[in-house]
Amino acid sequence: MIKLKKAIPKKEETSKLVEGRVLEIIHKIRKEGDHALKEYNILFDGCERESYQITQEEIQNALKEVKATTIEDLRFAAKNIEEFAKRQKEMFKHMEEQEVMQGVFLGHKAMPVNSCAGYVPGGRYPLPSSALMSIIPAKVAGVKRIVTCSPAVKDTKSIHPATLAAMHIAGANEIYAMGGSQAIGALAYGTEQIKPVDMIVGPGNQYVTEAKRQVSGVVGIDFLAGPSEVVVIADATADPRIIAADILAQSEHDPQARGILLCTDEKVGKDTIKEVENFLKDLPTAAIAKEAWENNGEVILIDTLEEAITLSNKLAPEHLEIQVENEEKVVPKLINYGSLFIGEGAAEVFGDYVAGTNHILPTMRTARFTGGVWVGTFIKVVTNQRVTKEGLKIIGPVASRLGALEGLYAHKLAADVRLK
Known part of the structure; x- marks a missing residue:
């Protein structure tokens, strides 16, 4: 193995500064809600909005502002993403109760999360494609409330019109002009204007990624991307x-x-x-x-x-x-x-x-150990069981003995009272 072109070795860089700053921002969002969100919106993006949610009027204005060919391109991409997501969803099926042994019936259901948010980066250029990629699979999965957000164009009050158009085409229910780790905090914990969601997906800079790491567990996330x-x-x-x-x-x-x-x-x-x-x-x-x-x-x-x-x-x-x-x-x-x-x-x-x-x-x-965002990201598989008297006679004594083995005597009790 010969390196015809080498990378420059990287110095180990501490992330403590980013971690501490994000921790401070999220804490303030939790404590002060919309007041803190407004402060950070102004500080980082120069965006002075009183209401963070994008209105229908703003969406329609964006659709008019964006070139017709761009709208056609976004719809073309959206159709392909949706079609693939639909085909992927076909692999998710409810498993009706099946008798795995006499009197023991097991099954599962594949159901979407109730709400999610797709974070769409801003920065040097608009990234409308990321809006399509996060929102459309969630919609196909059947998520009832799909939220999305992106930072406002620097020193304005609105998201880039191409990104806004993509969010609308993809089918978002709520769109907010906010970005950075403060947006992740608002989506995870909620503010006066924003109801929290159950899951957050989408790429972002190191501050967004660190914020997703810090709120993971409070909400679900896709993964931490670099x-x-x-x-x-x-x-x-x-x-x-x-x-x-x-x-x-x-x-x-x-x-x-x-x-x-x-x-x-x-x-x-x-x-x-x-x-x-x-x-x-x-x-x-x-x-x-x-x-x-x-x-x-x-x-x-x-x-x-x-x-x-x-x-x-x-x-x-x-x-x-x-x-x-x-x-x-x-x-x-x-x-x-x-x-x-x-x-x-x-x-x-x-x-x-x-x-x-x-x-x-x-x-x-x-x-x-993980794949990318897909329709399955937004679907959870939950199990169910039903046990008859016949099944109880088979599995009850085993559960009782295993409970005693582990020193969990209330577990043993829960099995024994059914056997008696």
């Missing part, structure tokens, strides 16, 4: 220009984003580095993408595809692209990734926007 990342596995048949473009598509997200190429062909690896440098000359987002590429990008020459597969499974990337001649031999061996893109035509950006799979995905190796 900077975006892509790993590409390639052989001699791969196109360096396509690989370079896909690496830069991740790199432009954030200076901390990572683009990694694992290739079995030295020429493909070196040509990819050249193509990245060529693209950066004219890329409008070159300032961010170049920093991410120079600091975090890697091109690793691998002896065999088997070695690439092993390393990829260890990295457990958010996005994983396969650009090799014999895809069918590689794909079954890949076990850790957020979303998989098979073949040259499957651009990761299609997953970001329009293919129908979700782009809210696990990062920082968490794909080892």
Whole structure:
């Protein structure tokens, strides 16, 4: 294994400052409610709203302001995301009571959470695609109350019109102009104007992520996500220009984003580095993408595809692209990734926007134990049991003995009174 392009080693950075600041913000939101929310809205976004909920008039104005082609594109993407979510939901079925042994009947129900919130980041550019990705699966799952929020455009009172249009198209019930860790606190604990929700999903900066960590347990969350990342596995048949473009598509997200190429062909690896440098000359987002590429990008020459597969499974990337001649031999061996893109035509950006799979995905190796947001994120499977007198005779004595074994004598009692 040879590194044709290395990442710069990172210094260990403490997160105590972020943790403490977020703790302070959430505490103040819990204590002061809307008053604190207004204070932080002004402090961080210059947004002086008295009512945080977006009105129907604001939504209609946004729809008029956004280009017709953009509305069409958002509806096209929304339709694909919804269709895939509907097909995913088909795997969730109620299991009616089944007699697993004489007199013991077990079953389960798959039911949606009652309420959820989709956090949509703001920042340098609008991210309407994230609104579609968090709201539509929840809607398909059957969530009754779907809330969403995003910070107002800096020094204004409103969310970016494209994001607002996407929230409306996706089917949100309530939309709020607020962002940052204060928004997460308001959604988790509620304020005078905002009822708390049962679950919060969606990406965000380090403050949003830390806030989700701190409120986890009070509400459900999807996962804690970090900077975006892509790993590409390639052989001699791969196109360096396509690989370079896909690496830069991740790199432009954030200076901390990572683009990694694992290739079995030295020429493909070196040509990819050249193509990245060529693209950066004219890329409008070159300032961010170049920093991410120079600091975090890697091109690793691998002896065999088997070695690439092993390393990829260890990295457990958010996005994983396969650009090799014999895809069918590689794909079954890949076990850790957020979303998989098979073949040259499957651009990761299609997953970001329009293919129908979700782009809210696990990062920082968490794909080892979780997948991304999907319709199942919003569905809980709950069990039920019914025991007849015949069943009681079979399982009652066993439960009584196990209760005594564990020193839980009220457990034993609960079994014994039924047996008598």
